[in-house]
Amino acid sequence: MAAADDLNVFREEARQWLNDNFPSSLANQRPPGIAGFGAKLSGDWKAWQERLGEKGWSTPTWPAEYGGGGLTPEQAGVLAKTMREIGAISPIGGFGTMMWGPTLLDVGTEEQKQRYLPDIIRGNLHWCQGYSEPGAGSDLANLQSFAEDKGDHFLLNGSKVWTSGALEADWMYGVFRTDKSNKYQGISFLTLDMKSAGVEVKPIVLISGQSPFNEVFFTDVVVPKENLIGEKNLGWDIGKRLLLHERQSIAGSSGDDDVVGGSYDIEQVAKDYIGMDGDKLADGAMRERIAEQKMFAHAYALTGRRFSDEAAVSGPSAAVGILKVAWAKDNQNREEMLIEMLGNRGLGWEGDGFKESEIKTVRTWLRSKANSIEGGTTEINLNLVAKRVLGLKGY
Ligand SMILES: Cc1cc2nc3c(=O)[nH]c(=O)nc-3n(C[C@H](O)[C@H](O)[C@H](O)COP(=O)(O)OP(=O)(O)OC[C@H]3O[C@@H](n4cnc5c(N)ncnc54)[C@H](O)[C@@H]3O)c2cc1C
Incomplete structure (x- = not known):
């Protein structure tokens, strides 16, 4: 079958599935919040989140073996257009789908992909990004939050700032210092459970009265070794790769x-x-x-x-x-x-x-x-x- 015919077959499949699964009450509605970015949805939005996540079409091109859609970029384009035509908006998003998941697909081990990706795809977990610190914004590699290697775990002390959505977040990924003697090759990429003892989140209140950003303080936080992504002290390249995905997702959105x-x-x-x-x-x-x-x-x-x-x-x-x-x-x-x-x-x-x-x-x-x-x-x-x-x- 020619490629164009294949796409036509897929277009019909997508139309049929959307017809069966997208609640018509949500046509042309924007989600009240984003699952995966702090929002707990209910009613038709919750049903739509679950069906879309189960199908993997919240992340259409991600591999099916982790729960993604497994579509080609062309098929994903057809899906996006078909969704636009009926006013169907995905309520699943946030840091997980935009940058953390794509980075994990690039650099994660098989076990790490199996561990993190399914919940990102379904919007079940909310992630926040622990990069910026008081003395490390544009010069990110100046970061000082120190994750000391204690053999079977890291002991984390320090703080992050401007952490969007940290108050609602279940987990954080971020870059942390693991060697004080080497600026770039002394940084590791870690994940941590925001419910860990010693993690404190302080909202930064803006002029609008809202608090989209936070300060996050770490005091003797135990981070299991299995939460290390890539090799110890070689997290800088992973951190930079994630930033490319971030910019790509901002541009692509x-x-x-x-x-x-x-x-x-x-x-x-x-x-x-x-x-x-x-x-x-x-x-x-x-x-x-x-x-x-x-x-x-x-x-x-x-x-x-x-x-x-x-x-x-x-x-x-x-x-x-x-x-x-x-x-x-x-x-x-x-x-x-x-x-x-x-x-x-x-x-x-x-x-x-x-x-x-x-x-x-x-x-x-x-x-x-x-x-x-x-x-x-x-x-x-x-x-x-x-x-x-x-x-x-x-x-
Ligand atoms: C809406 C929003 C959401 C954010 N969410 C997060 C988040 O979730 N997690 C997180 O970790 N961070 C987050 N940040 C922080 C963001 O990444 C930093 O604000 C940004 O990287 C700039 O760092 P800084 O604020 O320390 O400014 P600085 O680095 O101090 O920069 C100040 C000014 O100097 C300029 N400058 C600095 N260095 C140079 C140079 N070498 N050449 C030319 N000009 C230079 C900058 O362009 C800027 O204009 C968020 C920020 C915003 C605004």
Whole structure:
């Protein structure tokens, strides 16, 4: 059978399965939270999570032997499109599916893959990422949290910061110092149970009153030796590989024009708040900026899709830093435009005087400021692209 015929057969199979398993009540609904990222779902969302996880289509291209979908990138593309057509969104995600699972597939032992992957695929466990420390952000290899080798276990002391979702997390993966005399070759990649004695999580309260980040303190935490991923003192390369997957997933998650446009219909916001002059937007300059943004978003979506397809075959490359920088720039640009369109309605933070959508726009605009910091700052990504992609010296 020709490849195109194969894909048509798969398209029918996917349609049928979705028809039988996707609750129609959830069509075009966004999940109330993400399983695998702290949310405990209920009702139809829980049923959808269980069915999707059982089928392995929450991670379509992961090997079937660990519970993944076992699909080819082409089939995964067909599945994604078929899900979009009926407004079916996966409620399973988070650090596990985005970066930790893909890294484990690259470097984990058979036993480690069997141990961790099935729960990631089903969204049963929530993972957090223990990388940044007070003195180790961009210069991550400066990390000091020390996991002392005690023979049959490591004894961990130190702290992490900006740990997203640590309060809800079941487990942490991260990079920890195991040799104080060697900066890069003295780092190991470990997992740890967040319920271990000696782990303390302190939420960092933001201006919004929310606490998406935390400080995590370790005092004499016993980490079993079996939680070491890769070899002792050789975790730096694993840590860096995970960051490539992180950037790839940030870039790939936006590989769809609809998603790049955010959850707002930017043209509709413009019409509502700026108004129309006949069949044209009344503000000519904003009209031009919207056209530019949409062209950029479309080009970005196509490039993001190409990067995702290539990564599915040969793994993520350092070039994904280009996409991460472009994603942050586009997202921040779009949020700025939305705030400008709102005029003085874009001053609302809370209270009855503003619509819910206006308050949400303001909060999302402020959140977008972090886009050029999270997943590696724009400056650091540009440095990496200069060094690893363009081969420029002196960076
Ligand atoms: C929304 C969000 C979620 C996050 N979630 C997590 C998480 O779950 N787990 C985790 O471990 N961390 C997380 N972080 C932390 C994040 O990884 C760091 O904030 C980031 O790596 C930058 O480190 P820093 O904040 O220490 O800034 P610094 O490294 O101190 O950088 C400060 C400024 O200096 C610039 N700079 C630094 N070095 C250079 C250089 N060599 N050349 C040019 N410019 C440079 C940077 O670009 C930046 O503008 C999160 C951050 C954000 C914003």
